[in-house]
Amino acid sequence: MAGWLAWLLxxxxxxxxxxxxxxxxxxxxxxxxxxxxxxxxxxxxxxxxLHNIRFTGADGLLWxxxxxxxxxxxxxxxxxxxxxxxxxxxxDKRKIVHDNAARLYGFD
Numbered sequence: 067m068a069g070w071l072a073w074l075l076x077x078x079x080x081x082x083x084x085x086x087x088x089x090x091x092x093x094x095x096x097x098x099x100x101x102x103x104x105x106x107x108x109x110x111x112x113x114x115x116l117h118n119i120r121f122t123g124a125d126g127l128l129w130x131x132x133x134x135x136x137x138x139x140x141x142x143x144x145x146x147x148x149x150x151x152x153x154x155x156x157x158d159k160r161k162i163v164h165d166n167a168a169r170l171y172g173f174d
Contacts, residue, residue, distance in 0.1 A: 068107045069114030072121035075101055101126060106170055108132075110139045113150045116162075124158040128167050 078097035082089060095103070101122075108128045109115050115127060129147065132138030139146040151159045168174070 067112045067115070068109040068127060069112050069118060071101075071107055071115065072118035075122060106166070110137070111146050111150060116150060116154050119154065119158060124161045125166060127162045128170070129163045 075098040082093065082096055086092075093100075102125065106126045106128055107115075108130045110130055110132050115122075119127070130138075131140050131143045133140040147159075147163060151163075154162075
């Protein structure tokens with residue numbers, strides 16, 4: 067599950083904005099910017115994570131079937147993708163289901 071990510075990034079940024087004078091070491095960027103630069107999170111059947119793309123962005127999200135675990139989506143992965151990605155742009159869908167993992171792991 068990744069639906070919690072938007073809340074966490076918001077809270078971390080809020081706390082940094084409010085308490086920046088006490089935070090050591092001083093951070094060059096907001097926590098959400100660090101995550102956008104180098105963070106990734108996986109999920110399989112989590113429409114909340116997709117609903118929160120406007121807060122988290124799509125570049126750090128990775129869809130996975132979690133096969134062979136029972137909380138995974140196999141053998142219904144395609145149906146889960148179609149259901150959970152309803153309303154997500156094709157560009158973001160392709161990033162999350164394919165492109166982000168390929169970029170992260172250096173695949174063509």
